[in-house]
Amino acid sequence: MSFKEFNFSKEILSQIEVLGFQIPTPIQKMAIPVVMQGRDVMGLAQTGTGKTAAFALPILDKLSSGTRGRIRALIVAPTRELAEQINNAIISMGKKTGLTSIAIYGGVNAHGQVKKLNRGADIVVACPGRLLDHLKTKIINLSHLDILVLDEADHMFDMGFLPDIRKILKFASLRKQTLLFSATMPKDIQKLANEILKNPCHIEIDHKAPIDAIEHALFPVAQHLKTELLFELLKSTDTNSILIFTRTKHRAKALDRKLQQKGYRATSLQGNLSQNRRQEALDGFRKGTFQIMVATDIAARGIDVSLISHVINYDMPDTADAYTHRIGRTGRAERSGDAFSFVTSEDNDTVRLLEKQLGEKIKRRSIEGFNYNAPKKSTDNEQAPRRSFQKRKSFRN
């Protein structure tokens, strides 16, 4: 099937061509016609499946007719980077429509955002906190809202945004259509969906197993040898675009520094950085200025860097869902990628549950010649990362 079958306006069709999208991804195939019809949607799909275009294209098409300069579509996303990314995607897809889209989030001076808002926008892409501020002070007015999109709903829930979302929903009560997208479906999201969606069309793209294009491998190793193992692994790996996950901000920063000392062009993305520094890290990684980015989960969720070739879990995540999110950073839009995970004996339970969810055993790999029995030196400061105090229980879905 081609994008022509959706009856998009020629401004949108020609822009899809410019972007090089040839065939719609499964979620696009299923969601676009339903969104065009005006129905609510509950979309369950992994990262990297093309959800942004699945809602952005029909929204742009719909908004092309009608009065300009007042907010008719609102997209709520969990992180600033995601809001920027979605906003940029919308701007590029809608280039020929003349519609205006702006991103609204905290951590930066609100002045510029307010100025842009005052000039009039058709679409707003926002993070919950700053959006709510602007709603309370009436800087943002949603009385002409047609479509509300909640993107990465499970992540917003994880970050504790649910109360804010509920307040935002009150301001958006005049909307005609609601779309909710999530990679996983914990009970609270299901409950929210039941409350806010009217006769929704349920679309589910096989969320059980991460995309086939990805090669998974586990590297069993002792905690204190992880950095050495990483250096060894990098020697035999194409290091153009590697995303490494650590459990904590501190570990991300420390590993970034060690990689730089080894001569790698590395950066890190973690919550302690200012918004400008986060964007710099991300932009530099996208452009290839940095070949390696070390990140924490919160900082990197949903981020689309199309050319990531490897995701390395320096620390294994606590849950299978978190694993799916992380490795969803590679192999995006059917490109192939590798997902390597360093596992210690502490990770045994996680691995077992993950394999159960994937429905297969993940292959174990080791690096020839690496001394897996090297003793811990007194100078080694590599302690086991602190487990998050409350283990998430999301192996269910």
Ligand code: ADP
């Ligand atoms: P998700 O929100 O599901 O995680 P994104 O919307 O960020 O995924 O899309 C992932 C990547 O796939 C982006 O780089 C996007 O430009 C690309 N993409 C989306 N749709 C298509 C398509 N139909 N053909 C080719 N690439 C696509």
Ligand code: MG
């Ligand atoms: Mg997305």
